[in-house]
Amino acid sequence: MATKPNTPKGTRDFGPVEMSRRNYIFDTIREVFALYGYRQIETPAMENLSTLMGKYGEEGDKLLFKILNSGDFMKGIDSGLLEGEPGRLAARLCDRGLRYDLTVPFARYVVQHREELQLPFKRFQIQPVWRADRPQKGRYREFYQCDADVVGSDSLLNEVELLQLIDEVFRRLRIRVAIKLNNRKVLAGIAELIGEPDKLIDITVAIDKIDKIGIEKVEEELAARGLGAEAISALRPMLKIDGTINERLRKLGEMLAGSATGNLGVKELQFVVDSTLALGLDATLDLDVSLARGLNYYTGTIIEVKALDTEMGSITGGGRYDNLTGIFGLPGISGVGISFGADRIYDVLGALDLYPAGLGSCTRVLFANFGAESAAVSARLVKALRAAGVSAEVYPDEVKMKKQIGYANNAAVPFFAMIGEDELAAQKVTVKNMATGEQTQIPFDGIVDFFAK
Amino acid sequence: MATKPNTPKGTRDFGPVEMSRRNYIFDTIREVFALYGYRQIETPAMENLSTLMGKYGEEGDKLLFKILNSGDFMKGIDSGLLEGEPGRLAARLCDRGLRYDLTVPFARYVVQHREELQLPFKRFQIQPVWRADRPQKGRYREFYQCDADVVGSDSLLNEVELLQLIDEVFRRLRIRVAIKLNNRKVLAGIAELIGEPDKLIDITVAIDKIDKIGIEKVEEELAARGLGAEAISALRPMLKIDGTINERLRKLGEMLAGSATGNLGVKELQFVVDSTLALGLDATLDLDVSLARGLNYYTGTIIEVKALDTEMGSITGGGRYDNLTGIFGLPGISGVGISFGADRIYDVLGALDLYPAGLGSCTRVLFANFGAESAAVSARLVKALRAAGVSAEVYPDEVKMKKQIGYANNAAVPFFAMIGEDELAAQKVTVKNMATGEQTQIPFDGIVDFFAK
Numbered sequence: 001m002a003t004k005p006n007t008p009k010g011t012r013d014f015g016p017v018e019m020s021r022r023n024y025i026f027d028t029i030r031e032v033f034a035l036y037g038y039r040q041i042e043t044p045a046m047e048n049l050s051t052l053m054g055k056y057g058e059e060g061d062k063l064l065f066k067i068l069n070s071g072d073f074m075k076g077i078d079s080g081l082l083e084g085e086p087g088r089l090a091a092r093l094c095d096r097g098l099r100y101d102l103t104v105p106f107a108r109y110v111v112q113h114r115e116e117l118q119l120p121f122k123r124f125q126i127q128p129v130w131r132a133d134r135p136q137k138g139r140y141r142e143f144y145q146c147d148a149d150v151v152g153s154d155s156l157l158n159e160v161e162l163l164q165l166i167d168e169v170f171r172r173l174r175i176r177v178a179i180k181l182n183n184r185k186v187l188a189g190i191a192e193l194i195g196e197p198d199k200l201i202d203i204t205v206a207i208d209k210i211d212k213i214g215i216e217k218v219e220e221e222l223a224a225r226g227l228g229a230e231a232i233s234a235l236r237p238m239l240k241i242d243g244t245i246n247e248r249l250r251k252l253g254e255m256l257a258g259s260a261t262g263n264l265g266v267k268e269l270q271f272v273v274d275s276t277l278a279l280g281l282d283a284t285l286d287l288d289v290s291l292a293r294g295l296n297y298y299t300g301t302i303i304e305v306k307a308l309d310t311e312m313g314s315i316t317g318g319g320r321y322d323n324l325t326g327i328f329g330l331p332g333i334s335g336v337g338i339s340f341g342a343d344r345i346y347d348v349l350g351a352l353d354l355y356p357a358g359l360g361s362c363t364r365v366l367f368a369n370f371g372a373e374s375a376a377v378s379a380r381l382v383k384a385l386r387a388a389g390v391s392a393e394v395y396p397d398e399v400k401m402k403k404q405i406g407y408a409n410n411a412a413v414p415f416f417a418m419i420g421e422d423e424l425a426a427q428k429v430t431v432k433n434m435a436t437g438e439q440t441q442i443p444f445d446g447i448v449d450f451f452a453k
Numbered sequence: 454m455a456t457k458p459n460t461p462k463g464t465r466d467f468g469p470v471e472m473s474r475r476n477y478i479f480d481t482i483r484e485v486f487a488l489y490g491y492r493q494i495e496t497p498a499m500e501n502l503s504t505l506m507g508k509y510g511e512e513g514d515k516l517l518f519k520i521l522n523s524g525d526f527m528k529g530i531d532s533g534l535l536e537g538e539p540g541r542l543a544a545r546l547c548d549r550g551l552r553y554d555l556t557v558p559f560a561r562y563v564v565q566h567r568e569e570l571q572l573p574f575k576r577f578q579i580q581p582v583w584r585a586d587r588p589q590k591g592r593y594r595e596f597y598q599c600d601a602d603v604v605g606s607d608s609l610l611n612e613v614e615l616l617q618l619i620d621e622v623f624r625r626l627r628i629r630v631a632i633k634l635n636n637r638k639v640l641a642g643i644a645e646l647i648g649e650p651d652k653l654i655d656i657t658v659a660i661d662k663i664d665k666i667g668i669e670k671v672e673e674e675l676a677a678r679g680l681g682a683e684a685i686s687a688l689r690p691m692l693k694i695d696g697t698i699n700e701r702l703r704k705l706g707e708m709l710a711g712s713a714t715g716n717l718g719v720k721e722l723q724f725v726v727d728s729t730l731a732l733g734l735d736a737t738l739d740l741d742v743s744l745a746r747g748l749n750y751y752t753g754t755i756i757e758v759k760a761l762d763t764e765m766g767s768i769t770g771g772g773r774y775d776n777l778t779g780i781f782g783l784p785g786i787s788g789v790g791i792s793f794g795a796d797r798i799y800d801v802l803g804a805l806d807l808y809p810a811g812l813g814s815c816t817r818v819l820f821a822n823f824g825a826e827s828a829a830v831s832a833r834l835v836k837a838l839r840a841a842g843v844s845a846e847v848y849p850d851e852v853k854m855k856k857q858i859g860y861a862n863n864a865a866v867p868f869f870a871m872i873g874e875d876e877l878a879a880q881k882v883t884v885k886n887m888a889t890g891e892q893t894q895i896p897f898d899g900i901v902d903f904f905a906k
Contacts, residue, residue, distance in 0.1 A: 011497035037846035044464035
């Protein structure tokens with residue numbers, strides 16, 4: 001018992017101050033989700049491995065946390081298995097894993113409950129996910145996702161609504177953001193027009209890095225991935241489109257005129273941009289032809305949000321997928337969704353000092369403990385304060401005042417109330433403002449008015 | 454892909470209506486916790502097995518969900534292990550498990566963060582726990598616990614505060630409850646006085662069942678556990694104490710006069726009861742000498758709450774433990790805590806039909822979709838409504854009215870708003886009250902006042 005116990009690698013405890021900040025973020029997102037008509041669901045932490053495996057690529061399968069079958073997990077395991085692949089043994093030992101994201105469990109939910117669900121279904125979900133990734137700065141093995149999706153509707157009004165929703169969340173959090181848009185069909189049109197339709201994935205994987213490594217390195221990578229010089233030089237002007245978002249859309253439309261798919265992508269973007277700008281938003285709206293975000297997944301609009309006033313990758317992302325539930329045998333359900341990155345938003349708010357004052361404190365007034373009689377009277381006043389909605393406490397132990405005041409300071413309690421012998425006699429409370437040091441005497445029967453006003 | 458995917462055995466999805474009910478419970482408990490000065494923490498879903506093992510007894514260890522080590526979990530496993538006990542192989546394959554309750558992770562938290570923590574520390578925690586129990590009606594493998602504990606104070610004022618807190622939560626939920634009290638020291642005094650101090654556990658395990666099996670069966674069990682006839686007949690009157698809670702305490706005090714420990718237990722109970730009754734409470738306060746609740750754990754006050762108007766075991770429980778963090782090498786920290794059973798409270802509220810009306814609905818008004826122009830105008834009005842805090846939506850697709858109204862019904866949306874050609878010309882919205890069928894025409898610029906009033 002000598003060594004201090006610890007949280008497992010890559011996981012964290014959240015103390016009271018961190019929790020108040022995290023709740024500020026989650027409550028803001030939750031309120032906006034509800035205001036926009038999204039309805040909350042929760043799914044279990046564990047899913048059958050058959051639900052999870054093969055949905056995140058080979059790399060993703062390796063990052064699943066698997067749960068050991070209990071009881072008779074030894075049954076039928078022979079030593080021959082040990083000489084095989086680790087994966088084969090794991091398959092015998094484990095039937096379940098921890099969820100890796102909220103999207104696959106949501107797809108499973110829609111298929112499992114399809115008889116009870118009325119489409120379109122607008123759901124939100126705020127829950128932790130687990131990935132057996134190598135932990136590093138800002139990357140954890142347990143973290144929360146905050147997802148909103150609409151399934152069962154292919155109307156672009158859903159995209160417009162999600163962009164407004166993103167704008168509203170960051171307006172409330174006071175984070176200035178740029179929302180970048182793209183469309184999978186635009187990427188397909190580009191690949192088609194430069195004569196490399198089969199290299200769509202190579203092209204997008206490479207150009208997705210343009211912000212990080214610059215256009216020259218991207219072109220080197222394209223060459224390494226087998227694109228001809230002609231294709232690369234045809235691609236160049238498409239990546240260099242500039243101007244306002246409407247100018248960019250016009251130029252892109254001209255460049256993609258020869259591709260029906262590309263054209264449709266531009267038209268979809270134009271509708272989303274026009275409708276969103278007509279309604280007005282605080283965020284900047286950008287067109288970013290290099291934006292891909294897990295291309296194999298999205299089939300239409302692609303969305304990514306970055307904070308303007310601090311460096312911090314993507315803090316929200318999403319897009320349209322045309323076949324979410326197809327993996328579970330229910331084809332033809334289109335959806336569009338977004339996911340807020342709570343951990344990064346947490347860091348952005350900290351870096352920009354945007355947390356509201358007083359978040360960390362919960363109790364407004366702590367009553368000192370001067371012994372049994374004082375404590376009993378204090379408990380009566382505290383009961384009246386709580387009934388009026390004022391968070392209040394009596395210090396439980398009769399110890400030195402210094403320790404009691406230290407407790408109030410530590411918990412950021414703004415007022416310290418004292419009922420000593422003199423106060424008991426006068427039926428008054430001495431209330432100390434912890435910030436200014438100012439002391440006021442309040443009659444017992446005036447204490448609720450003093451704090452509840 | 455033919456078989457429908459499912460949640461793993463013993464786990465559940467929560468849809469929008471269930472979530473609104475669960476949130477009603479969690480929000481009520483969370484608000485009262487905060488009002489009473491408890492501060493929220495969260496710990497990771499997984500803990501190191503060294504933190505969890507040996508804390509819940511042999512049976513508990515078997516019920517831990519263990520997580521397979523990733524990557525090189527095969528390293529060093531030879532076939533000899535397969536012939537050994539399952540436990541030995543599991544120990545090589547797993548370093549971590551899912552938390553089994555919130556108490557052991559909290560003890561680990563206190564020890565790990567003891568340098569930053571100011572004692573007494575009042576914390577609350579609302580998170581799921583996992584147990585590999587055989588699933589049955591009302592027993593799940595994943596369920597939420599809602600715990601509040603004070604550590605680092607042995608003052609009985611903490612017990613008094615927790616009883617008020619319990620009373621306030623159930624007052625808000627409108628569930629009439631009885632709070633039963635006991636004290637470990639009373640149980641020890643009884644064992645001492647009937648001449649069987651070493652049989653304390655046998656006695657309490659047996660008498661804990663008195664409500665279920667009756668006193669005769671309890672006495673049979675006591676005999677089977679080796680208690681003499683004399684001890685059993687000495688015990689009988691102690692289990693038959695009746696009268697008001699103060700009468701019971703007086704009689705118990707007389708019976709236990711010969712045991713210093715028993716006497717102290719009665720004195721503690723008397724203080725807690727007097728202080729709580731002086732402050733007033735809605736719940737009934739009972740003394741139950743047979744109440745034990747995991748006796749090995751509690752060292753002082755023992756608390757259990759039952760609903761009065763429906764049959765449903767214990768819906769909240771708790772007590773004082775004198776050595777929570779001793780298991781992690783930090784002795785001498787006393788604590789007292791309670792745990793609300795959210796799943797049972799959920800069932801009680803359902804059985805007594807106590808959920809507030811309108812919980813399941815989130816959107817107040819759904820705007821019908823009559824095509825592009827109508828939808829664009831509707832989106833503008835919806836934006837204004839949302840800015841005024843009114844949850845509103847535009848139906849995303851231009852489909853038959855019947856389907857759109859069906860969606861509103863399904864989501865329990867109380868108002869359906871229509872902007873057809875006539876309304877567009879007149880700059881008015883036709884608003885239908887879904888409950889009464891009544892229709893009203895509202896000018897576009899009056900829509901916010903209509904709903905935000």
